[in-house]
Amino acid sequence: MPNDNTTAKPRFSAPTVRFAPSPNGLLHVGHARSAMLNRSFANAHDGTFLLRIEDIDTTRARPEFEAAIMEDLAWLGIEWPSPVRRQSDHFEEYQAALSELRKLGLLYPAFLSRAEISTKVSEIESSGQLWPRDPDGAPHYPGNDRTLSESARNRRISDGDAHAWRLDMQSVLNGLDTQLSWDEFGSGPADETGQINADPEAWGDVILARRDVPASYHLSVTLDDAFQTVTDVIRGEDLFAATSIHRLLQHLLGLPAPRYHHHSLVLDQDGRKLSKSDGATSIASLRQQGATLEDILAMAGLAPPD
Ligand code: GLU
Numbered sequence: 001m002p003n004d005n006t007t008a009k010p011r012f013s014a015p016t017v018r019f020a021p022s023p024n025g026l027l028h029v030g031h032a033r034s035a036m037l038n039r040s041f042a043n044a045h046d047g048t049f050l051l052r053i054e055d056i057d058t059t060r061a062r063p064e065f066e067a068a069i070m071e072d073l074a075w076l077g078i079e080w081p082s083p084v085r086r087q088s089d090h091f092e093e094y095q096a097a098l099s100e101l102r103k104l105g106l107l108y109p110a111f112l113s114r115a116e117i118s119t120k121v122s123e124i125e126s127s128g129q130l131w132p133r134d135p136d137g138a139p140h141y142p143g144n145d146r147t148l149s150e151s152a153r154n155r156r157i158s159d160g161d162a163h164a165w166r167l168d169m170q171s172v173l174n175g176l177d178t179q180l181s182w183d184e185f186g187s188g189p190a191d192e193t194g195q196i197n198a199d200p201e202a203w204g205d206v207i208l209a210r211r212d213v214p215a216s217y218h219l220s221v222t223l224d225d226a227f228q229t230v231t232d233v234i235r236g237e238d239l240f241a242a243t244s245i246h247r248l249l250q251h252l253l254g255l256p257a258p259r260y261h262h263h264s265l266v267l268d269q270d271g272r273k274l275s276k277s278d279g280a281t282s283i284a285s286l287r288q289q290g291a292t293l294e295d296i297l298a299m300a301g302l303a304p305p306d
Contacts, residue, residue, distance in 0.1 A: 011259060015047035015231040019073075020221065022054045023065035025276030026284050027072045030236065030266040033300035037263055038234045039078050050228055051080040055088045056215050072283040076293065077305065085228060087220050094215035097223055097253055098165060098208060106172050106252065107208065109153055109163040112143040132204060135241035140204030141166060165209040172248065173201060180247050185232075186261035198244040206245055222246045226255040237262040238273060266300055 017038040021031060042049040051073065055061035073080070101107050112120065120142040124131050132140045146168050148156075157163065180198040187193065200206075208219045225233060225246075240262040250257045265273045266281075274281050283296060294304045 011231060013046070015042065015045050016050060016229055017042050017047060017232050017234055018050040018052050018225070018228060018230050019078075020052040020054050020224075020235075021069050022057070022060075023062060023069060024057065024060040025065060026279070026282035027069055028266075028274045028276060028278070028281040028283065029286070029296060029299045030274045030281075032072075032076060032283055032296055033266055033302060034234070034236055034263065035073060035076060035078055036297065036300065036302055037261075039076075041232065041234060041261075047232075049078065049080055050230070051084050052224060052228065053084055053086045054217070054220065055086060056091075056094075056213050056217070056220050058088055059212070061088070068284055072287075075283070075287065076296070085224060087215075087224065090220070090224070090227075091214050093227070094209075094220055094223060097219060098215075101167070101208065101252060102165070104252070106168055107165045108146045108148070108168055108205075109157060110141055110143055110145050110166045110205070110207075111156060111161050111163045112141070112145070113162070113211070117142060134203045134206070146205070162211045164207045164211045166205040166207055169201060169203070169205050172252070176251075180244075180251055182243055182247050182257060183259045184261065185259050186234075186263065196243075198247040199241075200244045200248040202241065203245050218242065218245045218249065222249040222255065223253075225258055226250070226253075229256075230258050232261065233258045234261045234263065236265050236273075238265060264301075 019031075019035045019038050021027060027035075039049050041047065051070075053061075053066055053069075055066070098107065117139060121131050121139040124142060131142065134140065145153075146166075180200070181195040182198060184193050184196045206218060207216050210216055222245075224230075243260055243262070247257060249255070268274055268278070268281070276282075279285055281299075286296060286299075291299075297304055
């Protein structure tokens with residue numbers, strides 16, 4: 001079985017793992033792989049499997065998707081304790097962490113919209129200059145708002161100018177006196193296991209609170225893993241690079257660092273990762289077409305249940 005991690009020894013006698021879907025679509029076979037790998041690890045070590053609903057993007061989250069996620073997980077034979085943590089109930093906690101980082105002088109309000117960023121980067125690139133992109137392919141922030149004076153920032157904010165809060169990566173890195181790393185277990189991407197050096201710089205001035213949402217994925221996921229005392233994060237290898245940011249935030253906010261296992265993904269026939277927008281691989285539609293648990297597990301690259 002590729003990339004199974006259940007034989008890896010936990011660091012703690014009763015590990016806590018979590019499966020953390022966003023309720024903006026139906027779960028696909030890749031989610032089944034992730035959820036089952038978490039469940040197997042928890043079961044093998046008398047651990048706890050938590051379900052967390054990552055719904056900070058309240059414009060895209062839908063209660064019917066949350067209900068469908070729970071139905072699919074129950075059909076897979078997975079159980080989880082109640083109450084389930086819903087991120088949209090915890091914006092105040094994310095705000096508290098943001099204000100801690102703001103007080104440390106590590107954040108700045110960034111006023112360029114997505115369209116303005118893209119125009120600016122196109123202009124730079126059309127002059128023949130290369131512009132850095134983050135591991136997800138998004139351009140680094142091209143604005144110079146980090147140099148705005150405190151009073152200019154405050155004026156624009158009180159004028160109601162829309163802004164995101166970005167981490168001032170250079171000043172964060174200048175203040176770091178240690179190479180951050182994380183503990184990767186199981187067979188990770190390209191078989192990288194052991195201590196992996198974090199490379200937060202690759203992300204540039206990452207967004208910690210969006211213009212439209214008072215938090216970001218990176219911030220909420222890092223805080224919730226700590227609040228829920230998650231000991232072992234088991235998730236797809238598409239999030240491997242993001243762990244560098246999560247490790248940095250743990251360091252800045254004084255949070256414990258879980259271990260990580262980034263498992264291989266289920267790919268489609270063209271070798272691309274599955275997407276929620278492609279209904280063909282949703283667990284719900286496969287079930288409707290008569291797929292059995294064994295069928296779904298086989299598609300997810302997992303052995304049949306005992
Ligand atoms: N909510 C994320 C997703 O649905 C997963 C986050 C994580 O596992 O860290 O892709």
